[in-house]
Amino acid sequence: MTLIPVSRAMTGGRRPGQRAAAPAQRRAGTRTYVLLGIIAAVSAFPLYWSLVAASNDNSAAGSWPPKLLPGTHLWANLQQAYTQANFGLALLNSIIVATLITVCVVLTSTLAGFAFAKLRFRGSNALLGILLVTMMVPAQLGIIPLYIMMSQWLGWTGHLQAVIVPAATSAFGVFLVRQYLSDALPTALLEAGRMDGCSTHRLYWHVVLPAARPVAAVLALFTFMNAWNDFFWPLLALGQGNPTTQVALSTLAGGYYMDYSLVLAGTLISTAPVLLVFLFLGKQIIGGIMQGAVKA
């Protein structure tokens, strides 16, 4: 999993958190609505279709022409997929993993981001440079030694910490918070705190964290979704014995004989939590992508 920043130059020099001065934008014509409607429909269709397949029984998967309307077997398929792929444990694991990763990333990113944005220390520029380079290096390339480390040296394979600990910090997160705080947190506020005898810890806790709340929320959202959707590393590090949701989903598809309605019921189970988050916080997620940008 890598996270990718879009520097401010690329978002048109707009500061994060600052609203675009909305110019008198041109109104959309009917044609625009129709085109965008089609695009949104194409975007949503595969998910709709997996709902269709998951709500019909498996014989429907063999019908020609294919069924396009939901059937009545949704609950039964969900239940069967749930027990067959051990989704109970998997969902619990995913919640633990994604939550802990999110908390750790937000904490470590706000700490380091604050230091890089507002504290003076020797070597800060060079260290920030190193941080920027590390963002470009895909972690996936070191996955073999990481596995050996986890399995042979630490004995963590099969345990959740094998997935949590390597993901507990994020270069992208540090950079994102740094960019935000450089602009959004007035240095005068910190100096006033210092005059009042605040230690750096207290400044972090009482001044920086509240000021960083918007960027921390966006970072938390994306970290959670990425951790939830991650597949390659949990597959290696946890395996089928103690799976996350995505790994459990793959067990449904692993055999040579596939029960399609079960597999697609599984995709619904594994996607539903993130879909719910998206439904409620979609606006913030879109704002996050457009402000400082993020990606899995």
Added chain:
Amino acid sequence: MAVLTPSSVLRRRRNTIRATDNRWSQLRHRFDLSGTPYLYIAPFFVAFGVFGLFPLLYTGWMAITQWNRDIPGSEHTFVGLGNFARLVHDDYFWNALRNTAAIGVLGTVPQLLLAMWIAHLLQRKMRGRTLLRMGVLLPNITSVAAVGLIFAQLFGRDLGLINWGLSLVGIDKVDWQSGTWQSWVALGVILTWRWTGYNSLIYLAALQAVSDDLYEAADLDGASQFQKFRTITVPALRPTIIFSVIMSTIGTIQLFTEPLMFNPGMSPTGGDSRQFQTLAMYVYEQFWTHGKYSYAATVSWAMFMIIVLAVGANYLLSRRIRSSS
């Protein structure tokens, strides 16, 4: 119990306490200013060193040994550049590289063009704007594993919905999984579906900086939609396009889950004749299926070099484009 102490002693003691107190708090204050920053950045750098940098360097180390899971002690056998010599003559490696490149091009070029067009459309003032943007982004938040499985069904040869749609317009059944270019196209479609909306939002953000006057002036000149798109939108997006091309390149070189899930039975060979085995799948096959740790590390390292080359080429190319315009 009250103890009588001469007041001078008391005073002296109080003074020494205050002095050490002062020194202590000064020390603490100095550390707070010069040490705390390092304390704050330490978690990131320590974790990156252990779980990021070290594995990467160790991959290079493994590549010059002959480490095999099934041969104890084999990690101490050094072969120098032997693995790389083998890699150069490894047809499966070149096959995986070719597949990755083909899928990458098919999945990136139409995607970015489409994303620009969608950004152009989304830029306008409209009702239900958030809803439409959410609709466009929906594919990106769906888990990759689920996406791969859903599309594997949609692209099914005999009963898949896409072949059914094609049959309606008189096109014969396409074997999306067994065919070489067919599977490339199918995976290109999956990548396009998943990433277009995301990139269009990135482009949209960049477009917010473009003055509306430009479009209005073009309207006065009677420019068509497409002319406005080509002469205003695309040039304004140039730096962002370069960025997204580089990011898409890095992403597609590591492509793994989509093709793995696209294959019935989830075999890492990417089809019976390895028609859509990507580089990352080849690493996984060598590592996981065959236990050839060193050789898998060699392929990983080659991937790293390819990424560096590709990003460098992108960068040079984009600089040339920028300076010529």
